[in-house]
Every structure is written in C-alpha cells, then in structure tokens.
Amino acid sequence: MTKKLQLPLQTMNLVVGFMVWVIISSLLPFIQEDITIPPERIALLTAIPVILGSVLRIPLGYFANLIGARLVFLVSFILLLFPVYFISEASSYTELVIGGLFLGIGGAVFSVGVTSLPKYYPKERHGFVNGIYGAGNIGTAVSTFAAPVIATQIGWEATVKLYLVLLLVFAALNFLFGDRKETRVKTPIISQIKGVYKNEKLWLFSLFYFITFGSFVAFTVYLPNFLVTEFNLSSVDAGMRTAGFIAVATFMRPVGGFLADKFDSFKLLIGVFTVYTAAAVLLAFSPSIVLYTVGTLTIALSAGVGNGVVFKLVPMYFQKQAGIVNGIVSMMGGLGGFFPPLILSMVYGLTGQYAIGFMLLSQVALASLVLVVWMFYQNKIQLQADVFRSTAQGVMVTKTDGSIIAVNKAFTDLTGFEENEILGKTPAELKSGKQPPEFYSTMWQHIHEKGSWEGEIWNKRKDGELYLQWLTISAVQNDAGEQERYVASFSDITEYRSVQ
Template sequence: MIKKVQLPLQTMNLVVGFMVWVIISSLIPFISEDITIPPERLAMVTAVPVVLGSILRIPMGYYANMFGARIIFLISFILLLFPVFYISEASSFTDLIIGGLFLGIGGAVFSVGVTSLPKYYPKEKHGLVNGIYGAGNIGTAITTFSTPLIATQIGWSATVKLFLVLLIVFALLNFFFGDRHETKVKTPILEQIKSVYKNEKLWFFSLFYFITFGSFVAFTIYLPNFLVNNFGLEKVDAGMRTAGFIAVATFLRPVGGWLGDRLQPLLLLIGTFFIYTVAAIVLAFSPSIGLYTVGSLAIAVSAGIGNGVIFKLVPFYFNKQAGIVNGIVSMMGGLGGFFPPIMLSIIFSLTGQYSIGFMLLSQVALASLVLVVWMYYQDRLLLAGEVFNSTGQGILVTDTSGNIRTVNPAFSKLTGFEKEEVIGQNPSIMKSGKQTSEFYRNMWKEIKEKDMWQGEIWNKRKNGEEYLQWLNISAVKDDTGEVVRYVGTFTDITSEYNKKSGF
C-alpha cells in the first residue's frame, strides 16, 4: 500500500515545493508597493530563489538515494517554514534576498522524486513516471495564479503566511505515508561524481535541461512583471497569462515522458529545439501581445515535452548513478532559470529592448539542436559498432583493391589472426589452395554482376588448419553507385560437412 502511494505523494510534494519556490516572483507587483526595490535589482529579487534551488539539487539527489525520499521531503518542508515566515514579515530589499535564497529549498526537492520513483517501476515506464512527477511543477502555476487573487483580498503578507499551513500538512503526510523501506544506495558522493563527470552525455543533458527547464523557470518568474510593465496588463491578468504558460508546459511534461517511452527520445529533442529556435526568433522582434503569446506558448510546448524526454534519457544512460546525475542535470536546469532574467534586465538597461536576449536564446537552442542531431547519429554508429563487434559471424571489410580495412572479434576467434596482423593484407593470406583460379574468377564475376556472392569455400587458419566456410561477400556502394568497399561475412561449417561425409 505504501509503495503505491509514492507516485501521487511525491508528485504532490513537488507541487508544494514549487508553490513555495515562486512566492516572491508571483507577488512581486504587490510587494514592490510596500518595499522599495530599485528597478535594476528587481530581476535579482525574483531570480535569487533559483540559486539555492539549483545548487542543492546535487546533494538532494544524492541523499535521496542514501536516506530515502521520505526523510528528505520531511526535512525540506520543516526547513522551509523559516524563510516563508521571514518573507511574510519582510520590510526591506535585504529581507527579500535573504528569505528568497532559502526558498530555493522548495525548488531543490525536484531531484528527490526523479531519483526515488524509478525504483518502484520497470525501465520502460521511467519516462512516463518521471513525466508525471515532473508535472508537479504545476505548483508554480497554482501560486502564480492564486496568490494575486488572494493578495488583493488579504494583503501579500497574510497570503505568504498561508503557505506555513500547507508546509506543516505535507510534513505530516510524509512522516506517516512516506516509504520507510525504500531501497537505499550508499556509494560515496565523490565516487559517483568521478564515475560520471567525464561522460559527455552528462554535460549534453545538462545543457539541454539548462534550456528547457531554465526557460520554464525564467518565464515563470519573469512574465508577471514583464507583462505588467511592457504591455500594461493588470496584475491579475498578467498572473493568469503566466499561469497559462506554466499549465501548458506542465501538462506536456508527462506527455513528453510518455512519448519518450514509445519513440526515439533524441528525435523528439530534435523537434523540441527546432521549435525553440523559431519561437525565440519571433520573440526577438518585440511583437505585439498576440504574437508574443504565440511565441511564449510555443516555448511552453517545447519546454514541457523536452523536460519529460530528458528525464527519460537520464536513467537510460546512467542507471547506476541516477541520483547524482539527476542532481547535476536538474541543477543546471535551475541555473538556466537564474541567468536569463538577469541577462534580460542588463540588456534592457543598456539597449532599451529585449531583442538581443531572445536572439541569444535562439542561438543557444540552435546549438543544442546541432548537438542532439550529432548525438542521434553517434548513437546509430555506436549501435552499428555493437552489432559489428558482438555478432558471432566473422566479418572482414576490404577496400576496392582487396586490402583488409577492419575485422571484428569473431573473425579473430574463427581464424586465429589478430586484427593488427591482417589490416592492409589481402584475404588471400587465408587461402587453402583447394579452390582453382577459375573458381575465384567466377566468384568475382558474379560479385561484379550481382553485387554479391555466397557459397562454400575452404580456407585455413593462422595455425595452418584447413576448415570450410559459408561465405557471403557483398559490394557496398556510395550515393553515386560506385563500389567503395566489400564486406565478407562467414561461419565455420566444417562440423556439418564432416557429419554429412561420415567423418
């Protein structure tokens, strides 16, 4: 029973953590009426909770593996009581910075669930499970939509205090319903980091999540104030539009995970970053509110699907180090939400417009698109290499002059010749002498006419032992129809021959 409630419980934990994480950004139009915040520091106030919420994701993912999700969620919600109360009593810019920094704990809990939940499900469901859990970032939409409505009735300070009740309730739920017997992994953190930091896929996934989740966070914390100041919208209207952006991205996150379970995840990321690139270019031209809405929703679609797909890929490539890798990748995603608002503010103060900032986003998305395409074809080459190296048939590849270019391990096992001994040699070094010159002329005549030949042929091993092969030779052509190499595959059929001959 306890194991069955982990997915809904941990998803709701994430909802609450993300609700708390964006308290300041969702209420900043109200807070700024009571607390003087210099315009050039406004982005800093809204972005600062992202800092700790990003950096803490590495230890959170690691300790979730070590102690279990129940303990980490419980401690996190207790710790969040203090900054929430402190912010509700804030009276200065410094108070908001200090309190906001520790609100980051709410965003850091993300890496707890993506580390814990895959333990309860088979690998083919990890994309959907992590996608459902990741949909907990709807918490940012709930706060962004609801707090302006509540604050207009009871004030922003009392609105913040309501979150104290929510945190206490969920601390108790985790105490009673969290899984006390979750599988623990206690590999030292430095040992886990050493085992993954040289893997290029870790840093590629970090970059991809930096963009997909980073833009989600950046738009979440930036849109409310941006829509009020740039388009003159009412605060409640701006909050509702931002909530719509969050809702689209959140709903599509489990869809992205589900699609990642069924389709090629890297192809999905190619589509994601293509849309990102185009949408960011649209936003760069400072469009009307209508086009700005279309561009923002396109980014929401891409962010949602991309976020779901990436956390399908992480446990697929890093099964044994999922905790630490989830922490690193999700940290980079959080930091991706910290820098854009600050960068946009600096660019606006220097140029009076946001175009350059959005154009930079399009260029980073385009670079990511190129990297994903490269990863996709590298994976295909790796798969081909695995097939080449693991097949039980001997394989040799020659150039058009008949010189051996490469062989597979099965070739060496069957013939006794090591790869280094035959590279650059002609396959004739294995001739047994049993076939006549006429045999070889007919064989190559058929290859020239039909691009392939197959049949029985006697050859000899390195030790001089003769054996019978079933040999297939195929011509490989380029796009122009020219033969560029020949591939021979063979098996040892000597035992079958001996049985038929009565030996």
C-alpha cells in the same frame, strides 16, 4: 500499497516545493507596495531562489539514493518553514533576498523524485513516470495564479503564512506514507562524480535541460512583472497569463515522456529545438501582446516536451549513477532559469528593449539543435558499431584492392588473428588452398555483377587448422554506383557439416 503511493505522493511533494519556490515572484507586485525595491534589482530578487534551488539538486539527488526520498522530502519541508516565515515578516529588500535564497530548497526537491521513482517501474515506462512527476511543475502555476488572488483579500504577508500550513501537512504525509524500504544506493558521491564527469552526454543533456527547463523557470519568475511593466496588465491578469504558460509547459512534460517511451528521443529533441528557435525569433521582434502570447505558449509547448524527453534519456545512459546525474542535469536546468532574467534586464537597461536578449535565446536554442542532430547521427553510428562488434558472426571489411581495413571480435575468435595482425593484409592470409583459382574467379565475377555472393568455402585459422565457413560477401557502393568496399561475414559450419 506503499510503493503504489509513491508516484502520487512525490508528485504532490513537487507541487508543494514549486509553489513555495516562486512565492516572491508571484507576490512581487503586492510586496512592492510595502517594500521599496530598486527597479534594477527586481530581476535579481526573482532569480535569487533559483540559485540554491539549482545547486542543492546535486546533493538532494545523491541523498535520495543514499537515505531514500521519504527522509529527503520530510527534512526539506521542515527546513522550508524557516525562510517562508522569515519572508512573511520581511520589511526590507535585504530580508527578501536572504529569505528568497533559502526558498531554493523548494526547487531543489525536483532531483529527489526523478532519482527515486524509476526504481518502482520498468525501463520502458521511465519516460512517462518521470514526465508525470515533472508535471509537479504545476505548483508554480498554482502559486502564480492563486497567491495574487488570495493576497487581494488578506494581504501578502498572511498569504505567505498559509504556505506554512501546507508544508506541515506534507511533512506529515511523507512521515506517514513515504517508503521506508526504498532501495538504497551507497556509492560515495565523489566516486559517482568521477564515473560520469568525463562523459560528454552528461554535459549535452545538461545543456538541453538548461534551455528547456531553464526557460520554464525563467518565464515563470519573469513574466508576472514583465507583463505588468511592458504591457500595462493588472497583477491578477499577468498572474493568470503566467499560469497559462506554466500549465501548458507542465501538461506537455508527461506527453514528452510518453512520446520518448515510444519514439526516438533525439528525433523528438530535433523537433523541440526547431520549434523553440522559431518562437524565440518571434519574441525578438517585440511583437504585440497577441503574438507575444503565441510565442511564449509555443516555447511552453516545446520546453515542456523537451523536459520530458531529457529525463527519459538520463536513466537510459546513466543507470548506476542516476542520482548524481539527475542532480547535475537538473541543477543546470535550474541555473538556466537564473541567468535569462538577469541577461534580459541587462539588455533592456542598455538598449531599452528586449529584442537582443530574445535573439540570444534563439541562438542558444539553434546551437542546441545542431548538437542534437550531431548526437542523433553519432548514436546511429554507435549503434552500427555495437552491432559490428557484438555480432556472433565474423566480419571483415576490405578495400577494393583487397586490403583489410576492419574486423570484429568474432573474427578474432574464429580465425585466431588479432586485429593488429590482420589489418592492412589481404584475405589471402586465410586461404586454405582447397579451392582452385577458378572458384575465386567465379565468386568475384558474381560479386561484380550481382553485388553479393554467398556459399561454403574452406579457410584456415592462424594456427593452420582448416575449417569450413558459410561466407557472405557484399559490395558497398558509393553515390556514383561504384563498388568501393566489400563486407564479408562468416560462421564456422565444420561441426554442422560433419554431423550431416
């Protein structure tokens, strides 16, 4: 029963963590009525919680493996009580910055669930499960929508204090219902980092998440104030529109995970970044509120799907180091939410518009699209190489002049020739002498006319032992229809023939 509770419990933990994470950006219009905040520092203030929320994801992912998700969530919620109360009593910009920094713990808990939950489910469901958990992002929408409404009734200070009650309730729920027997992984953090930091897939996945989750965070913290200042919307209206963006991105996350369980993840990411690039270009032209809404909701849709897909890929390629990799990738996603608001503000300060900033965003998305396409084809090549290496049949590839250019491990096992001994030589090294010249003439005539040949043939191993092969030779043609390579696959049928 306890294991079945972990997905709903940890998902709700993420909802609460993300609700707390965006307290300042959700209530900023109300806070500004009481605390003077220089316009040029607004973006920094809303981005500050993202810093610790990003960096802490690495140790929290590691500790989720080491001591279990129950204790990590419990301690995190207790620690969050202090910055939340501090912010509710803040009276200066500096105090908001200090409190906001430590609100980052709320965003950092993301790496706990994506490390813990896959332990309870088979691999073919990891994408959907992590997608459901990631839907806890809706916590940012809850705060963005509800906090301004509540603040109009009881004030922003009292609204912030309500979060203290929520944190205490969920600390108690984790204490009571968290899994005390979760599987632990005790590999030292340095060893895990050494095992993954040279893997290019780690950094490519980090870039993809930097864009997809980073834009989710960036738009979440930036939209409320941006919509008020750029389009003169009310604080409540801006909050509702931001909540709509968050809801779309959150709903699409489990959809992305589900699709990644069913289809090729790289093809899905190609679609994600194609749509994302087009939407960012639209925003770069400073459209009306209607087109701006279309552009942002399109980004929400593509970013949500992308978020789900990325965390299907992580456990596929990093099973033993899932905790540390989840932490690094999710950290980069958090940092992706820190920089865009600052860049947009800087660009606006220099040019008086946001066009260049959004165009930069489109170019980063376009670069990601190119990299995904590259990974897609590299993955296909790797798959072909894996098949070539692991097949039980001996495989030999030759040029049209007969020189051998590739062999697999099974070739060495069957013939005794190591790769470095046979490359550059011809299949004549394997001839047994039992077939007459006419046999080979007929065989090659068939290959040239039909494109392939198969049959029994006697060959010899490196030690001179003769054995009977079942041999298949296929011609590989170029775009002009000319034969440019030959692929031979064979197996030893000596014992089979002797039994008959």
